[in-house]
Amino acid sequence: MEDIQNFQILWFVLIFILLLGYALLDGFDLGLAVLLPFLGRNKEEKDTLIASIGPVWDGNEVWLVTGGGALFAAFPHAYATAFSGFYPAMMLVLLALIFRGVSMEFRVNDPVRAGLWEKAFIMGSGLAALLFGVALGNIIYGVPLDDRMEYSGDFLTLLRPVPLFFGVTGFAAVLLQGSTWAVLKTEGDVQKRAFRAAGILTGINAVMAVIAFSMLAALFPLLSGNALFYLAAVMTIAGLTGLFFFVSKKNDAMPFWASSLSFTGLFLAAGSAQFPNLITASNDHNLSLTIYNSSTGLYTLQVMAVIALVGMPIVIGYTIFVYRLFKGKAKADNHY
Numbered sequence: 001m002e003d004i005q006n007f008q009i010l011w012f013v014l015i016f017i018l019l020l021g022y023a024l025l026d027g028f029d030l031g032l033a034v035l036l037p038f039l040g041r042n043k044e045e046k047d048t049l050i051a052s053i054g055p056v057w058d059g060n061e062v063w064l065v066t067g068g069g070a071l072f073a074a075f076p077h078a079y080a081t082a083f084s085g086f087y088p089a090m091m092l093v094l095l096a097l098i099f100r101g102v103s104m105e106f107r108v109n110d111p112v113r114a115g116l117w118e119k120a121f122i123m124g125s126g127l128a129a130l131l132f133g134v135a136l137g138n139i140i141y142g143v144p145l146d147d148r149m150e151y152s153g154d155f156l157t158l159l160r161p162v163p164l165f166f167g168v169t170g171f172a173a174v175l176l177q178g179s180t181w182a183v184l185k186t187e188g189d190v191q192k193r194a195f196r197a198a199g200i201l202t203g204i205n206a207v208m209a210v211i212a213f214s215m216l217a218a219l220f221p222l223l224s225g226n227a228l229f230y231l232a233a234v235m236t237i238a239g240l241t242g243l244f245f246f247v248s249k250k251n252d253a254m255p256f257w258a259s260s261l262s263f264t265g266l267f268l269a270a271g272s273a274q275f276p277n278l279i280t281a282s283n284d285h286n287l288s289l290t291i292y293n294s295s296t297g298l299y300t301l302q303v304m305a306v307i308a309l310v311g312m313p314i315v316i317g318y319t320i321f322v323y324r325l326f327k328g329k330a331k332a333d334n335h336y
Helices: 002-039 043-053 062-074 076-085 087-109 111-141 155-159 161-185 188-219 221-225 227-248 254-274 298-325
Strands: 277-279
Touching: 002 043, 002 062, 002 111, 002 161, 002 188, 002 254, 002 298, 043 161, 043 188, 062 076, 062 298, 076 087, 076 277, 087 111, 087 155, 111 155, 111 161, 111 254, 155 161, 161 188, 161 227, 161 254, 188 221, 188 227, 188 254, 227 254
Parallel strands: none
Antiparallel strands: none
């Protein structure tokens, strides 16, 4: 029994890391897309911004696909409940991601309707970022589950005030990631606007982080004795403090890392509040899907752990290689 519990905890941690990787990496290109009309005032400036994410945006989604696959293999009951119960929301996310990816290509190859595709790119990215945050908010806050541990609500149930707030908090963090990526990858007038946006968004994120941590502490009293929750708070404070400092000093390299630290703190706070639940039941906590009652067998978890030990270093190494290959300032004529 102890062996399988160790592997169940291991896979909770691995899935957390995969989803965090997606939030940090795809977060900045979703955020940058939403900020596109504010940071770029003409076609050349917008081309520069899009070129900054061109080589990496689709690779960033590997983390989401891998996280979803790991959830399916390690915790199939939780996967089934989430993907069947949240089906309308998942379809909206899928359509948003499709429009986002397609619009990037057609914006270049269909100049007659380039403005329309640009709007689709912005709206698809914004909708995906917001819905991901709302989905995470519902998983943390809890959703109604029936006696079979299946979702028993409807689409409007997912739009309750608390999950919506967590969704908006995540959306604000994504915008901050996008603005600091623009600071890192651009120069001139675009970078000046990105610095200004990063400063404003840092203040907004600081206010929302205070409210989010307070809400988590109120919703989950046991967090008062959770060291990871306090570590998350320290990371968030350190990241936001660093952002205020680096943005004021017009340092173009460090704001992105400070934003990532703050985002990681928020994500860790959510993870520490959630563990060991995968999907919390709001109507009866005894019906919650946990890592213990929704996992697959020990043998499958062990085999997957071996695969992960081989596969994850490859994914991490490839990601580092790509980002190093395309480091430096983006140029408008770089189309990928």
